[in-house]
Amino acid sequence: AQSVTQLDSQVPVFEEAPVELRCNYSSSVSVYLFWYVQYPNQGLQLLLKYLSGSTLVKGINGFEAEFNKSQTSFHLRKPSVHISDTAEYFCAVSSSGNDYKLSFGAGTTVTVRA
Amino acid sequence: NAGVTQTPKFRVLKTGQSMTLLCAQDMNHEYMYWYRQDPGMGLRLIHYSVGEGTTAKGEVPDGYNVSRLKKQNFLLGLESAAPSQTSVYFCAVRLAGAQSTDTQYFGPGTRLTVL
Numbered sequence: 001a002q003s004v005t006q007l008d009s010q011v012p013v014f015e016e017a018p019v020e021l022r023c024n025y026s027s028s029v030s031v032y033l034f035w036y037v038q039y040p041n042q043g044l045q046l047l048l049k050y051l052s053g054s055t056l057v058k059g060i061n062g063f064e065a066e067f068n069k070s071q072t073s074f075h076l077r078k079p080s081v082h083i084s085d086t087a088e089y090f091c092a093v094s095s096s097g098n099d100y101k102l103s104f105g106a107g108t109t110v111t112v113r114a
Numbered sequence: 115n116a117g118v119t120q121t122p123k124f125r126v127l128k129t130g131q132s133m134t135l136l137c138a139q140d141m142n143h144e145y146m147y148w149y150r151q152d153p154g155m156g157l158r159l160i161h162y163s164v165g166e167g168t169t170a171k172g173e174v175p176d177g178y179n180v181s182r183l184k185k186q187n188f189l190l191g192l193e194s195a196a197p198s199q200t201s202v203y204f205c206a207v208r209l210a211g212a213q214s215t216d217t218q219y220f221g222p223g224t225r226l227t228v229l
Contacts, residue, residue: 004156006156009154032216034217034218036220042222042223043204043220043221043222043223044157044204044220045220046217046219049217051216090156090157092157094218099145099162099164099170100145100208100216100218101147101159101162101172102147102149102157102159102206102218103159103173104149104156104157104158105156106154106155106156107154107156
């Protein structure tokens with residue numbers, strides 16, 4: 001079984017400040033990890049993913065995440081946020097042994113203020 | 115969004131009515147998934163398909179049925195809608211092949227309200 005916990009449900013942040021969204025997962029097998037973003041009234045867009053290789057993953061819009069196997073974490077970071085980063089962010093995990101089904105966290109709402 | 119479309123975009127049903135949501139893809143993806151999104155719960159998998167003619171249950175399958183008669187289309191049916199099925203429904207397809215592209219891409223969603 002696999003599961004994801006997003007440790008913060010709401011993250012308010014000022015424009016141009018850094019932000020970190022925390023994600024922990026549990027799984028008994030090797031995993032693939034993803035961050036998706038959902039802007040208001042839209043679908044989900046892939047931000048970045050970790051499949052294998054380098055543990056530091058860079059994605060779109062200046063986001064990056066680091067896979068930490070020992071701490072079973074995949075935290076998302078951005079050094080300087082913009083108003084347009086206001087959205088809901090979802091961490092998700094899948095694995096090859098279960099038809100690549102995604103398990104999602106509950107989501108973190110990021111609100112960027114001027 | 116990898117050519118994934120969902121029909122309809124919005125729908126309001128009365129309790130007990132039935133309806134079918136359509137997910138269509140214009141590429142040759144084997145895997146297709148139906149999720150529902152509810153506030154504070156993220157997305158949960160309802161049913162999925164690993165190829166034409168196959169379906170399997172996900173995390174929350176009760177009250178739903180699916181069919182994949184054609185590779186391009188994945189249908190989600192509600193036989194007797196209940197208010198608890200008020201949600202936003204997302205279809206996803208999995209781009210497979212080379213591991214570096216092993217990712218699910220989502221359609222725009224269907225917002226369903228059951229009164």
